[in-house]
Amino acid sequence: MTKLLTKNRSFYKDFFLMTLILALQNLITCSVNLADNIMLGSYAEVSLSGAAIVNQIQYLLQMLTMGIGEGVVILCAQYWGKKEIEPIRRIFSIGIKLGLLAGGLMWAIVFFFPVPVLSLFTNDQAVIEEAKSYLQIVCFSYFFFCITNTIICGLRGVETVRIGVVVSLIALFVNMGLNYMFIFGKFGAPELGIRGAAIGTLVSRIIETGVVVFYLFVVDKKVKMKISDFLSFDQELFSDYIRVGAFVIMSNMLWGVAMAVQAAILGHLGSVAIAANSIAATVFQVLTVVTYGSASAAAVITGRTVGEGDIPHVKEYARTMQLLFLGIGVLTGLGLFLVKEPILDFYSISAQTRDMAGDFINVLCITVVGTAYQCASLTGIVRGGGDTKFVFINDSIFMWLLVLPLSALAAFVLNWSPLAVFWILKSDQIAKCLVALPKVNRFRWIRQLTR
Template sequence: MGLFTKDKNFYRRFFALTFTIALQNVIVFAVNLADNVMLGAYSEPSLSGVALVNQIQFFLQMVVMGVGEGIVVLSSRCWGRKDIDPIRKIVNIGLKFGVIFAVILWAVVFFLPHQTLGLLTNEGEVITEGVKYLQIICFSYVFFAMTNVLLCSLRSVETVKIGFAVSTSTLIINCCLNYCLIYGNFGAPELGARGAAVATLTSRVIEFIIVLFYLKFGDKKICLKLRDFGKMDKALLSQYVRVGSPVIASNAMWGIAQAIQTGILGHLGASAIAANSIATTVFQILSVVSYGAASASGVLVGKTIGEGKIHLVKEYAKTLQILYLIIGVATGALLFFSKGFILTFYQISEASKALAIQFMNVLSVTVIGTSYQVAVLTGIVRGGGDTKFVLYNDSIFIWLVVIPLSWAAAFWLKLPPLIVFCCLKCDQILKCFVAVVKVNFCKWVKSVDKGQIELSEE
């Protein structure tokens, strides 16, 4: 078997899904980037405060995407068998999980905003600016959760263009309202961080309305009805918990770990917070193709297994690994050569700018590892039904390698922020060795349907 599959339909489906999902993701991240850049031109404390709040948003996003990926693993196989009725029931389950979590998170940050942000930094001015943003933006959490769970449901049946349309509308509305409400243009009040929060909340409500409108009048595959969100199917609930809970736990843990990492840098000063905010946001924008490839792979692997074409799965896996590396190298080069131009949009101190350049240099290398291992583990392996492995792997690297190493570097050895940042990102390279062994030499195609005979890899 060669490194590249000869199935031309595979390439068409993979690249169509990858780039459509990537475009959607780049616009999703661009909403945060718009707040980031516009507030960066307004004041550095506002930029740093909102950067901390965005870590809470990232935690929500990771959990919601975990809920959505659980839907994709189960529903993509049903889609491969053209069995639609279970998909509606799976969506019902996922939507309830997402909403419950969003409500709990809203309650915590709304009633304990200072305490929440105090875990991430001890800079009083930064916390004050962050609270202004947090107490408004938290009302968008439920809308965000419902929108993204529904979009993941549509993605599981290869409907992805609506996600791009929704995210585009969000970005346009957010940027226009930011311009008015942050700076007080066109007669609007000058609200600073609060204005950015109002703009984002408004755009999240509108994107949810657009998704509902599409489900009512545009969707011809799942055909969701209001009655589908009634009583849950206990058998499917059991399957979802078995398959989805490791995914949700893994994503939630990753979100918590990112918040801890931000907290470590946050205690190294306001310059480190601002630099990390800029570097991370730019990285998220430029790495969307890598994450799009991971999402596309999960859908394609799940659907291929559902169609009973197990012999093609391993063939696709070899091709995908080469594509991931190509995407990673291209992303790293783009990040490295564009960093100077990107920083011209920010009005920040020279210390923050110098740190941001150093952080982006590190990310331009580690993104190659990110592109490979994330797509292999969360795309191929998780799409193949082995959802627990990623949880175990992430648990080991986060709690036994990254957090202890970076904590020691920052607070025990008192090393510079650049070294601490390298420690925070080292797992992106180390996980590649695990990914190579797992996908090429271990079993990862598993049954996700209770009572179904275990699928063979041969």
């Protein structure tokens, strides 16, 4: 008889411990953005909107970097299940090099063409000028951001997750302290406004990179990475990585671009919509840390179990995790609704912006249930099990053939309200559940990727 829930206690221990640690890491990371938004919102609403525009570029880079990192996680988790360490070191090397390349490309684009890039998100010149002054500094953090997150993803593949929390905590305290000093001109520092926030971000990125690199090469006892490993190049493993990781990178890139397009659609509806979307998105990120933590935990556990060759447990764990994802979604939606008003009270914003942000959050309270199930099931179980192509195709169809065309039609042709447009932009989170349910439970996604 098929088990709906596994009775393996070690599974629950691994899943919940990894989920909580990764959720804490994500929470700390999101708290940095939340603190930035609150400080800049208190300083000037145009600064908040300017930073929100640049954060869309940062989100695109984050999705690209996470795509590179998730490819590393999938391969490393399966080799970790086989207890083969040497290939893991070479996969780390591949991931770090690709991360550096991604950071360099994004830096070059925004450094040399800041205004054309920012104009894609809004035509408000005051917002563009604020965003440009922020971007000119913060773009140098892209190199460090990519290195840090690629290494943290790789360590996650061998079930080393606590270092991510330590690094994120350091970034949080450094960033908040420097932002307070330089945005408002405290402790004898000059009052730099939005440029002060950029300086705080850059310094914190440099410090967190130093910490994680030191850990990887000096402290870590699992991978035992050496400089020579980074300098080497393995053509066979690179081919394996591209075969697995290309679809993950493309999927994340298209998703990142789609989020930028969504922000651009709302951005062209006015600065109030920009600020409201920024607030709602930041609050949503903070409250969904468990959702994304569970997806990452699912990918590691699924990949490791596939690498061990224990297919019956792969199926048993997949069924169990789907029920856990639904429970997480319901609790997250309830939590998001309960904290909405207290969070909005922190912002010094107009009544119109507050009302719109509250309406956006109400939408997210409902759609987050779908996000918790389908996102964790597809990017966690299916992708972690080795089928990376399906998620890419599924995301592309829903986002680029349905959500974005319909929302653009509603915004620019039918002239619907920002709230109606926002509903359309988030509708795929529910619709994808109808695809995720049969996909996961047919188990055709189980693939052995190691040599």
